[in-house]
Amino acid sequence: MSHGHELETSGRLYGLMAEFDSPSTLVDATHQAYERGHRKMDAYAPFPIEELAEALGAHHSRLPLLVLIGGFVGCFAGFGLQYWVNVIEYPLNIAGRPFNSWPMFIPVTFEMTILFAALTAVFGMFALCGLPTPYHPVFNNPRFSAASKDRYFLCIEAEDGEFDRSETRDFLASLGPTEVTEVDH
């Protein structure tokens, strides 16, 4: 079996995917793959597993910082809007109260802070995860739909620096998977 030939004929290989039947085997496998130098890989599980993200080398999320910024923008936009409207653009004398009656502006300022922070949180998460993704090669493995039920997958991508079709396959096979599959683009 010649490697060179195989690589040429299937240049559209996305990666090699190993299927596991328990979350702890997947976590162990991911640890080992990371230690072996694999970086362009992803693990798939039906529920969030904190250790799995760490095993993949996922760094701290940038989302909290984005949300903080979003909240500040909302806060200043909310207060600024009311100040501009009720002091500069359209001053209304309500029972002789000052135009900049800031305590009365707090509820709207607060709600705008919350609104902007929440919108940033959700759309920030979409952006960081690259959602929506209308097409993704991992779904070409017909067994992959079980990732949303009770199966656990590790996929090492062909673009990974340490990827070698047969060596990576042997490595994945040594981790105790139920199956190792080639996934095309």
Added chain:
Amino acid sequence: MSVIQDGGYNRPGIIEKPPVLAPGHTSGSVTERISEVITRGTPKWFYPAFGFSFLLLMVLIFSIAKLVFEGTGIWGLNVPVGWGFAIINFVWWIGIGHAGTLISAILLLLRQEWRTSINRFAEAMTLFAVACAGIFPLIHVGRPWLAYWLLPYPNTMGMWPQFRSPLVWDVFAVSTYATVSLLFWYVGLIPDLATLRDRSENKLAKIIYGMTALGWRNSARHWHEHEVVSLLLAGIATPLVLSVHSVVSFDFAVGLIPGWHATIFPPYFVAGAIFAGFAMVLILTIPLRSVFGLEDFITQRHLENMGKVMLATGLIVAYGYGVEIFMAWYSGNPFEWFVVTNRITGPYRWHWATLILCNVVVPQSLWIKPLRTSALALWIISMFVTVGMWMERFIIVITSLHRDFLPSSWGMYHGTIWDWAIYVGTIGLFLSLLFLFIRFVPMISIFEMRTLTPEARKVAEGHSKEHH
């Protein structure tokens, strides 16, 4: 994540509690059990149940059309009572919604695992209750087609809203609340929509669930961001839910009417909202869990805990009633004291008595454990609370207005048939949305239930051992 990972069993020194997930479930069985509610097709009872709700929804649409055509004269409003059913129903509905946010946000931050199975359902209830609530401020402005004037936008009239008015605060509070509730609900739903995409056989269902799941592929990196966004949204929604009902109470408290102008209003409104909301969650989940056989997921422990929350918030509400009366007396203001005596002995005394019976007397039965753990008793108590909370808003709105400062402007208020039709119609809207929800969307969060299974707990425990 190492706290209370075993749901209360197998922990030495801790009193045995019924589990939050019946034993014997795996990630696979949880997925199957919850998604088959949707994938196995429409149950027979669905048609009459949805049909009836839809009929009530038609009543709503017809009465709103009538209102737009003839004006608010079809309601029972007249001087001195210029605020009637519209405000009562607005406050009632939005209060019911608050339990959903409490369960999804505050109990998540407090790591209350038992919230998991009722979370999705309660959040959906929030959305639908806010949808019903949102109708009332719009139609009660009199000319609903001009309701957008409440929003600040540059217009040819050169006018802007008056930001010192609680009614403008309401616009911002309620629209923010609706938006954030929708986002929170949808974000939590994405992994489950992906599960349904993978499970459904029907081509059209696969496409629709696939599009709404946004291509979610259960990637560990995505799960990581998903956990972060859930916590962030919970942190954001917690002060929001407290602020929304506080702002609603400002509609009254900022006014100078005796009976409204009280500093106790914000906390007492928030407690009342949670009280009413938990009652509604119980009213809906008790029948649904037996119809769909979901007793493994919504266990007796859930019902009992909700009963306890109802008891606690009910006591806060009762305290609020007490403080209102005390402050009226202590202020030495004859008008304030008149409002109190008029509520208790005046023409609306039976409404007041019903309120005290439903909200103060009946909920005390929740101190008794056999009642607190009985589904039927809880359901009946919850019905009392729901009626009582509507009556509370009736008392606040109507009795404070119907005796004006001058006896020449005293009057009585009664809802007309159209007031009732719109109120009953919103119940139809609520139930229609709810039935569509339980038919097409998993009513229990599948992925969160998976985290309660032994396999998930094992991997989480191994993790915490390694790190401590």
